[in-house]
Amino acid sequence: MENLCLRLSNIDRVGLVQDISNILAAYNINIVSMEVQPNTIYLEIEQLSGQRKDVLLENFKKVSQIVNVQEILYMPHQQTVQQLQAVLTTASDGIIAINYQQQITQYNPAAERIVHLPYEQVIGQLFSEVFNSAGFPLLDTLKDGLTFDNREVFLQRTKGHYLTSARPIKDSAGRINGAVAILKDIGDVRKLVDSFTGHRKYEFHDILYQSQAMRKVVETINAIATGTSTVFIRGETGTGKELVARAIHATAPQAQKMFVPINCAAIPEALLESELFGYERGAFTGAEKSGKPGLFEFADGGTLFLDEVGELPLPLQAKLLRVLQERRVRRIGSSEEIPVDVRIIAATNQELEKMVADGRFRADLYYRLNVIPLFIPALRDRREDIPLLTRNFFQRFSIRLHKTVSTISETAMTKLIHYDWPGNIRELENVIERAVNLVMGAVILAEHISFDYDFKFATDTQPPQPVTMSCGTTITEAVAQVEYDILVQAMRQYHTSRTMGRALGLSHTTIIKKMHKYGLKFRQYDS
Structure with a gap:
């Protein structure tokens, strides 16, 4: 009663x-x-x-x-408790409160869902015994009254990745007698961002084709997408390797989890290891105080896309091999191995077989990656797809550029079909965007179509002119001309400044500096 x-x-x-x-x-x-x-x-x-x-x-x-x-x-106290309980129960964010003795006094259902620890194991316990306080600075709020917003934390016990905000709880005299934290799962944060930014989820219907060559590729993709085995995508620059990787992820069992792409050629070697594998607090100068999870942990349960995997330095190749074999990752500065469940999709436009023969790529890693090889044909080998791709591009750019382009002339289409497309789909996209910018009416004509060369460079400063050895030619001028000619030849043969450096026996940074010296720039980039 x-x-x-x-x-x-x-x-x-x-x-x-x-x-x-x-x-x-x-x-x-x-x-x-x-x-x-x-x-x-x-x-x-x-x-x-x-x-x-x-x-x-x-x-x-x-x-x-x-x-x-x-x-x-x-x-009154019963009404307050009921209202508080209603707030805690309906909140979508996790709420954790502690008293001045550091005991957990509030732990709502959302916190149970996010942290994956049941209420009975948490309530009344010391905060430091349940969570790793080094990675979760709520005790700093209790001790010093510090507030923080959207701090990234990683809890070792639950292997969870979160954003958290905290405030002190004060009595009427202003004394701190507790602290409360709001917890958001990083996956929920990304979904919220996606819902506002309209981030696209690429699927199979984004792969436009009618050629037999691409039909075989899509059939293979459909067959392998629902598995979890490593996929190795091969193809020239601009063939759409990342689009294929995203389509595989979208159809896979882990489609609701993260697709995390990283271009191994775009990140300096000194940073690449910490990006992939993460680091512990104090691992090196400039490291975040709480440490940082790497992309393997970030992509846990989802897909990690290693684009231009041939650019990985040999020491990182060995570490990647261990992760693929053991399904465990070790952060820089840590002795602990963290289990990860990640599907790997790798891609390259290089001849890895030759790199293996030259000792520049580990044979054991090559075979570990090459579980399911997938070759994307060059655009010149699927010319039947050019009209379909062209229509898609000019419709998209017409909307973006506020133009009224509705068709393309037969002569312009013939010009596109007979071009060799060294830059593949990316080059076609650039050519159509250029044409839509130039056209004044509703029809793209042949005169609006202009192409790039295989590797065309632009010069902000005039390069040295050909030198004839004479009394007026200095040794410095002659050396500069030879260096310039060698760089131009290497640009036509190699795909990145890093591969150029390996071929010429120079560092990656030295190549960039020399290209800058002569005003040389790639007009194509690796996909």
């Missing part, structure tokens, strides 16, 4: 509570709880029968300075 709750409105005076207590004692009634507020006293007592209750209420009304006696459903 529920207790009886009463609200006694009054004009405050000394001894009022004592008089109320004396009445209750006279009737042998125990006080379950009492709350005193200005001009109001709240009582919770045992439930009484109808006659006893009426008699008690009449006696209360006779007490001097009591204005009104009213039966209520809940005590």
